[in-house]
Amino acid sequence: PISFEKVEQGPPDAILGVKTRFLADDSPESVNVSVGAYRDAQGKPLVLEVVRKAEKAILEDASRNKEYLGIAGDVKFRQATQEFCFGADAKSVKEGRVATVQALSGTGALRVGAEFLATHFAGTKVYIPNPTWGNHFKIFGNAGLETAKYTYLNPATRGLDFEGMMKDLEQAPAGSVVVLHVCAHNPTGVDPTAEQWQKIVDLLTERQLLPFFDSAYQGFASGDVDKDAYAVRLFESKGQQMMVAQSYSKNMGLYGERVGALNVVCPSAGACARVMSQLELVIRPMYSNPPRHGAAIAALILTDPKLREEWKVELKGIVDRILAMRKGLREAIEATGAPGDWSFITDQIGMFTFTGLSADQVASMEKNYHIYMPSNGRISVAGLTSDKLEHVAKAIRSVL
Ligand code: PLP
Numbered sequence: 392p393i394s395f396e397k398v399e400q401g402p403p404d405a406i407l408g409v410k411t412r413f414l415a416d417d418s419p420e421s422v423n424v425s426v427g428a429y430r431d432a433q434g435k436p437l438v439l440e441v442v443r444k445a446e447k448a449i450l451e452d453a454s455r456n457k458e459y460l461g462i463a464g465d466v467k468f469r470q471a472t473q474e475f476c477f478g479a480d481a482k483s484v485k486e487g488r489v490a491t492v493q494a495l496s497g498t499g500a501l502r503v504g505a506e507f508l509a510t511h512f513a514g515t516k517v518y519i520p521n522p523t524w525g526n527h528f529k530i531f532g533n534a535g536l537e538t539a540k541y542t543y544l545n546p547a548t549r550g551l552d553f554e555g556m557m558k559d560l561e562q563a564p565a566g567s568v569v570v571l572h573v574c575a576h577n578p579t580g581v582d583p584t585a586e587q588w589q590k591i592v593d594l595l596t597e598r599q600l601l602p603f604f605d606s607a608y609q610g611f612a613s614g615d616v617d618k619d620a621y622a623v624r625l626f627e628s629k630g631q632q633m634m635v636a637q638s639y640s641k642n643m644g645l646y647g648e649r650v651g652a653l654n655v656v657c658p659s660a661g662a663c664a665r666v667m668s669q670l671e672l673v674i675r676p677m678y679s680n681p682p683r684h685g686a687a688i689a690a691l692i693l694t695d696p697k698l699r700e701e702w703k704v705e706l707k708g709i710v711d712r713i714l715a716m717r718k719g720l721r722e723a724i725e726a727t728g729a730p731g732d733w734s735f736i737t738d739q740i741g742m743f744t745f746t747g748l749s750a751d752q753v754a755s756m757e758k759n760y761h762i763y764m765p766s767n768g769r770i771s772v773a774g775l776t777s778d779k780l781e782h783v784a785k786a787i788r789s790v791l
Pocket of ligand 1: 607
């Protein structure tokens with residue numbers, strides 16, 4: 392018989408567990424730089440002004456209702472998100488070769504993609520960068536796919552180990568899937584250069600490896616949504632088949648609304664229709680159909696020229712604050728006389744800086760200085776505020 396007494400305690404989530412400890416710490420010095428969510432200059436969560444405006448317009452639009460969406464989600468959102476990802480001139484979009492389904496943000500898109508691969512391409516091996524966002528291994532593994540790591544970071548330089556990466560991917564069996572972060576790699580903040588992306592696309596084509604892009608930070612890295620889509624658009628322009636999971640958690644600050652999409656770029660419109668039917672078969676027994684509200688917000692912002700322009704300005708403000716915090720943190724650490732080269736803080740891209748601090752050093756930061764970050768030493772720069780920079784810098788200096 393079923394007795395829930397038999398259920399064992401599971402381990403806390405590596406990052407959400409840190410947040411719980413932070414909330415229990417009432418020291419005025421406490422700083423939470425663990426969670427991958429943007430905070431404003433006062434350290435508070437931010438709802439974009441453009442999101443408020445879109446929500447208001449949605450509420451006032453009497454023609455909208457709360458009926459179920461189709462299995463694949465909001466049609467207007469799906470069209471807009473394709474264009475946002477691949478660009479208005481993308482051949483695959485124009486030729487109707489991209490199967491797009493709305494998803495429960497980036498995580499849900501990855502999971503639906505993983506289920507689809509496991510169903511139709513059983514035995515596929517999925518190569519994931521080392522290190523990566525912690526959820527990748529579980530998402531693909533839980534879908535029943537075999538996962539393997541490929542070299543990504545060179546710990547000594549805190550930069551990309553491009554040779555190591557290429558060497559590992561050269562050895563991947565044909566037909567494997569390669570997970571690639573489109574930009575602002577999490578947790579390292581290290582991205583390939585344009586030239587390196589060219590070499591990656593050539594290698595994947597030659598070795599018959601399928602790219603599965605994770606696009607969680609489009610616009611959030613440089614502030615320019617087109618520039619940040621470079622890698623996906625390069626692959627698309629080469630006629631590559633691929634999968635892309637998109638998230639609007641960070642770039643629209645829609646975290647809890649769970650807005651995202653899965654795109655599968657197919658070789659023909661016929662294949663696209665068949666893939667679409669199969670994606671719906673994955674979704675229907677999982678959660679039936681996605682929620683309306685967040686997708687309606689994103690669709691409106693993406694398609695209304697005025698809102699889109701306002702979003703651009705707000706996004707730029709967010710990116711500028713993150714860049715200012717990077718500069719501030721680097722200068723504050725250098726001012727302590729800490730040994731070593733701290734230029735990586737301003738070189739790395741996106742909301743995180745990968746400090747290279749050990750798990751022991753991280754534990755000491757938490758115990759002695761009330762500074763909370765995951766044990767891999769990743770600092771969410773977007774969680775920093777000017778008044779905390781000196782405290783964080785001094786703590787880092789003291790644990791070195
Ligand atoms: N992929 C990467 C690399 C991320 O960093 C995140 C969030 O931190 C996600 C995907 C998924 O986030 P969400 O499910 O909120 O879209």
